[in-house]
Amino acid sequence: MARDHTLQGAERRAAALLLAPSLTGTTLFLLLPFAETVRRSLFDGRGIRFVGLTNYRAVVENTAFRMAVANTARFIAVCLPLLLGISLLLALGIRALRTPHREGGGRVFKTTFLLPMGIPVASIVLLWQVLFAKAGIFNTFLVSLGKNPVDFMGTGAAFWVLIATYLWKNTGYDMILWLAGRDAIPQDLYEAAAVDGANGWQAFRWITVPNLMPTFVLVTILSLLNCFKAFREAYLVAGAYPHQSIYQLQHLFNNWFLQLDLARLSAAAVMVAGALLVLILLVQKIRTGEET
């Protein structure tokens, strides 16, 4: 008993030692400055005079902020279902290629669809310009079909270019999650169903769909959180000053940052953090719910 106690004590000390560098860094670079951000959000621009919720009110009433929130919401509303649907179809397609003995090209396709995740945005900027410019490849194609060319970057069409770009780059990530979820469904279930005379659609409807539900919830929430990181794609499509249809929260933050408007910026950051915290806690609840 006494020995056991000292063993536990040793583990505690070891844990403290091993965690020390990471926790020090996290505290110094994230937690303390975030506390300061919360404080600043309640003070005036120089961080001296307490102003209560004035900054928050200024942010919420700001038209650019409203536009950015609306754009981000619109982006998520359009992008998320497409992302989930396409990645699921890709995953199921790759599964369907497999036979009991061979991969049947599934590996090549899996690698292919994951590849854009590894392609740096910077290396395809030039290509995107060639594709979407006024005299670019897509417009050449449209003109040859007898249609009018579209100004992809300067009109609302930019939104759809952003959606396509985001899907192109991130579908592979979700596909891997779907594949893992699908691979976890025991093959016995399908064999039993086949014995009972179920056809492909019935097996999908009554085995695949219900068993993929936990994956669905997690993929949805993770993808939702990832959508907030779509700035890189937007930057790829349109640079730092895009058409207003793809002006997102990050653009606004960058603008306010350039103006060194720290009070408003802090309030906005705290609000975004709060909204996302709710989502994240939801993921955590699902995750721990699964473990028990």
Place this chain on the structure above:
Amino acid sequence: MRQPAKKMRLQRLAVGGVLFLLALLVWWPLWFLCTGALMPLDELEATIGPALGRAEGMVCWHLLPSWPTLQPLMELLLDTPQFFAMFWNSVGQVFPQLIGQLLVAAPAAWALSRLRFRGRRVLLHLYVVLMLMPFQVTMVPSYLVLHTLHLLDTPWAVILPGVFSAFPVFIMTRGFDAVPRPLLEAAAIDGAGPVRTLWRIGLPLGIPGVLSALVLSFLEGWNAIEQPMTFLKNQAYWPLSLYLSDITTQNLGVAMGASLVMLAPAILIFRFGQPYLELGIQAGGIKE
């Protein structure tokens, strides 16, 4: 019995065909970058120049260069010192991050995964929350601390926040979860200290998780836009990722070559790190 087998084969063929068409969306851009880098300058100007407002008419694209040449690539590598500076900026900002993560995140992950102590779960939750926060949230805190430490406009402004990112801690924790506990108890009875156990048993057995974290961090760091854009005003410190995104294409051939050189390390890491990349993605989403 014959009929269903034949039907199955047809079905597979149809699925394969659709996937092939979609795969072209990935293959074609890569083809464009590879052939574009080998295309002579006058051909580039004539074919894609119009898209960039450098020539009249509409853009067109040749599937193969009419006269492949290494000249633009050579010019990039030999006559463009600016490009080299940016390339080494990227290297100098990404690899210190990875080394730092290995030194800082791996021990923390080991403790979170394999040691028992009070507050473990709370800390794990904390790392997950921090990991999932986008740059919009961490931007102001990072600015405040970098400003206080006078690190703005130095490479450290990109490196240090990266080193203390919560993301590798979480992924490595998931990796270490696979190391069996009895092995550790045996090591403890043999008198091995915690650091030695981590070095001798943890790292060799948990290496897939560590590599997953490093592969994902590399891709993230090599592709960095937001951090350098916000914290590095001095263009002398800009990494290639930011410089290329802002390119004004003075020389199309050089730009094409630079795109390819930017792509190459990422593809190389992807080629060898793909299993770990997939593992890392799964670790982020689904319980093992």
